[in-house]
Amino acid sequence: MFEAGLRQAQARIEAGFDAWHARAPHLPVTEAMRYAVRGGKRLRGYLALESARLHGIDDALNPALAIEAIHAYSLVHDDLPCMDDDDLRRGQPTVHRQWDEATAVLVGDALQALGFELCLTPATHEDAGVRADLALSLARAAGAEGMVLGQALDIAAESAAAPLTLEEITALQAGKTGALIVWPAEAGARLAGADPAPMRAYAAALGLAFQIADDILDVEGDAAAMGKAAGKDAARGKATFVSHLGLDGAKLRAAELVDSACDALSPYGEDARGLIDAARFVIARET
Amino acid sequence: MFEAGLRQAQARIEAGFDAWHARAPHLPVTEAMRYAVRGGKRLRGYLALESARLHGIDDALNPALAIEAIHAYSLVHDDLPCMDDDDLRRGQPTVHRQWDEATAVLVGDALQALGFELCLTPATHEDAGVRADLALSLARAAGAEGMVLGQALDIAAESAAAPLTLEEITALQAGKTGALIVWPAEAGARLAGADPAPMRAYAAALGLAFQIADDILDVEGDAAAMGKAAGKDAARGKATFVSHLGLDGAKLRAAELVDSACDALSPYGEDARGLIDAARFVIARET
Numbered sequence: 338m339f340e341a342g343l344r345q346a347q348a349r350i351e352a353g354f355d356a357w358h359a360r361a362p363h364l365p366v367t368e369a370m371r372y373a374v375r376g377g378k379r380l381r382g383y384l385a386l387e388s389a390r391l392h393g394i395d396d397a398l399n400p401a402l403a404i405e406a407i408h409a410y411s412l413v414h415d416d417l418p419c420m421d422d423d424d425l426r427r428g429q430p431t432v433h434r435q436w437d438e439a440t441a442v443l444v445g446d447a448l449q450a451l452g453f454e455l456c457l458t459p460a461t462h463e464d465a466g467v468r469a470d471l472a473l474s475l476a477r478a479a480g481a482e483g484m485v486l487g488q489a490l491d492i493a494a495e496s497a498a499a500p501l502t503l504e505e506i507t508a509l510q511a512g513k514t515g516a517l518i519v520w521p522a523e524a525g526a527r528l529a530g531a532d533p534a535p536m537r538a539y540a541a542a543l544g545l546a547f548q549i550a551d552d553i554l555d556v557e558g559d560a561a562a563m564g565k566a567a568g569k570d571a572a573r574g575k576a577t578f579v580s581h582l583g584l585d586g587a588k589l590r591a592a593e594l595v596d597s598a599c600d601a602l603s604p605y606g607e608d609a610r611g612l613i614d615a616a617r618f619v620i621a622r623e624t
Numbered sequence: 625m626f627e628a629g630l631r632q633a634q635a636r637i638e639a640g641f642d643a644w645h646a647r648a649p650h651l652p653v654t655e656a657m658r659y660a661v662r663g664g665k666r667l668r669g670y671l672a673l674e675s676a677r678l679h680g681i682d683d684a685l686n687p688a689l690a691i692e693a694i695h696a697y698s699l700v701h702d703d704l705p706c707m708d709d710d711d712l713r714r715g716q717p718t719v720h721r722q723w724d725e726a727t728a729v730l731v732g733d734a735l736q737a738l739g740f741e742l743c744l745t746p747a748t749h750e751d752a753g754v755r756a757d758l759a760l761s762l763a764r765a766a767g768a769e770g771m772v773l774g775q776a777l778d779i780a781a782e783s784a785a786a787p788l789t790l791e792e793i794t795a796l797q798a799g800k801t802g803a804l805i806v807w808p809a810e811a812g813a814r815l816a817g818a819d820p821a822p823m824r825a826y827a828a829a830l831g832l833a834f835q836i837a838d839d840i841l842d843v844e845g846d847a848a849a850m851g852k853a854a855g856k857d858a859a860r861g862k863a864t865f866v867s868h869l870g871l872d873g874a875k876l877r878a879a880e881l882v883d884s885a886c887d888a889l890s891p892y893g894e895d896a897r898g899l900i901d902a903a904r905f906v907i908a909r910e911t
Contacts, residue, residue: 366776367768414733419725438706439779442729443772446701446736450767453740457760465753472759473744480737481654485730489653492726 339614346383346401351375353402357451369436369444370451374409376427378622380547380615381408381521387611388525388536397528400471403455404521407479410448411517413441415488449479462528470527478516487513500576507545514551515544522612538601539612546594547619549587552577554622556584591620626901633670633688638662640689644738656723656731657738661696663714665909667834667902668695668808674898675812675823684815687758690742691808694766697735698804700728702775736766749815757814765803774800787863794832801838802831809899825888826899833881834906836874839864841909843871878907 354374361367382401389397416423416431417438424434433441455461456472477483490509494501501509522540526533555570556579570577578587598616602609641661648654669688676684703710703718704725711721720728742748743759764770777796781788788796809827813820842857843866857864865874885903889896 362769362773364768364773364776365780366772370768410733414729417726417729419729439704440776442701442704442706443775443779445733446697446766447768447772449733449736450763450770450772453759454763454767457756457763465756469744469752469756469759472740472756476737476741476744479733480741481651481657481734482649483737485653485734485737486649486651488730489651489727492730493652 339611339618342387342611343379343383343615343618346386347379349386349398350379350382350401350405353398354405357402365436366440366443366447369432369440370447372429372435373413373432373444373448374405376429377405377409379405380619381405381518383615384518384540384612385521385524387615388522389528390525391605391608391612392525392529392531394525394528397525399455399458399461400521400524400528403452403471403475404517404524406448406455407452407475407484408517410445410452411479411484411488413448414445417441420488420492452479467528467530471524474523474527475520478520483512483516485512487511487516494576495573500574500580502576503578503581506576506578506581510545510548511541514548515541518544518547535601535604539598539616542594542598542601543616543619546591546598546616549578549591549594550620550622552579553584553587553591555579588620595620626898626905629674629898630666630670630902630905633673634666636673636685637666637669637688637692640685641692644689652723653727653730653734656719656727657734659716659722660700660719660731660735661692663716664692664696666692667906668692668804670902671805671827671899672808672811674902675809676815677812678892678895678899679812679816679818681812681815684812686742686745686748687808687811687815690739690758690762691804691811693735693742694739694762694771695804697732697739698766698771698775700735701732704728707775707779739766754815754817758811761810761814762807765807770799770803772799774798774803781863782860787861787867789863790865790868793863793865793868797832797835798828801835802828805831805834822888822891826885826903829881829885829888830903830906833878833885833903836865836878836881837907837909839866840871840874840878842866875907882907 354371358367358371381404385401385404386397412426413432415421416426417433423431425431432444452475453472456475457468462468479485487509491513494509519537519540522536523533526536552570555577578590582590595616599613602612641658645654645658668691672688672691673684699713700719702708703713704720710718712718719731739762740759743762744755749755766772774796778800781796806824806827809823810820813823839857865877869877882903886900889899
């Protein structure tokens, strides 16, 4: 059920970006923006669409596009030579390899602005209060107390005297990965004016499981299948969930988190089957 | 009158960023954000405060901080080695010189998110529709059809076969500089639910005059007074308003634009004296 839902979400999101691209001015920077948002698993966009459906909202395409634009911006900047210095992303050259660094900086900057624009445009919801709430929560999730905080902690860790503790890695990942997974999961509740707490609990556990799965993939994964380099963390001597818990311990912890994510969905009953399957998928994925 | 108003705006804006900094988590990235938003003329913040006053709104500090945060983000990214590669900004080392490039990328990213957060936080205005309108217009002014568009056209011009025409420079500057000058000028009207058209006409002319004055300063200015390098445009053989119009022609054009900016304020009568003085200041400034 999840895989069909994910494929449907992927198709809607690609079509949504095509429609945006057709409206946008045709310039190198908008071409590079379209390139940067192409492909990817669309897990975050799926979470926005599925959490909306769960709350009786049919049209959540703009919030789904918004979170995918913000996610893509974070990847484009994270791939820069001064950050992770990656040549490949989703199996394609990164934006600064395909164009240049200046274009990559601007593409990320413009995608961040686009994420807010997509939340705030009147078509997203008839109630301006809901649009403002979506965008404010996105600003907090993306900014210096959310994703950027996690990125900054990650950079600080590289020059720290001692490897990060498990608690420190957990806090880092809650910002770096978690905040932008929690936001789309909550978005459906926000669109419906419902309490976002169950979705937040689900997504916080899911986000951490997702990051642990990433650390496991970095050890066990196949670079060709992932479309990016593998084994980078160990080569850098970086503290990860795997270096702290061991491979088996990390797998166990991820499975526990997925159980806890699914428990949080109990108020929604059988209707949350897609999101439950999504959580199981996260720790079974190979890319 | 303008200079007293500007000094008052500068003091309120510094105090506002101090209050933000006191609430923010104390981390290298937030320290660097505070550094990046320090100093500067605060013309954009002044425009927000003064246009609000003109429309009967006393408290427009958050929009003023928002535009200064967005302006600072654009400078931090513009100073990066892959962009303009500047070592000095406002007489101090640029963020990537004081810290490093990765920090500068993240500081800019976080300041952009902060700009939206400051528009959208409930304290900014009691009406969520006004908050959403402020933030949506800011997203458009900052993004791929506003400031980033201007930046991208600027980069494209460097590798273009022929120097830009006057029309092309004008379009470039309307995005690169103009959009983030128009936004704060309109913000007061938006906060009051008034028609922003006169303020838009004022600020569009002001923004272009400001950029022409910048080009003139690049030729005539004193690097020590400006806190940044002078003569860079000519050294690069870059097309500017001065290279097209000559020094006297550029000064004449700036003066005409200032007249036209002031004419646009006629609906406000004598109450607009501060903004009229601001426009005259722009072409008389030495830094």
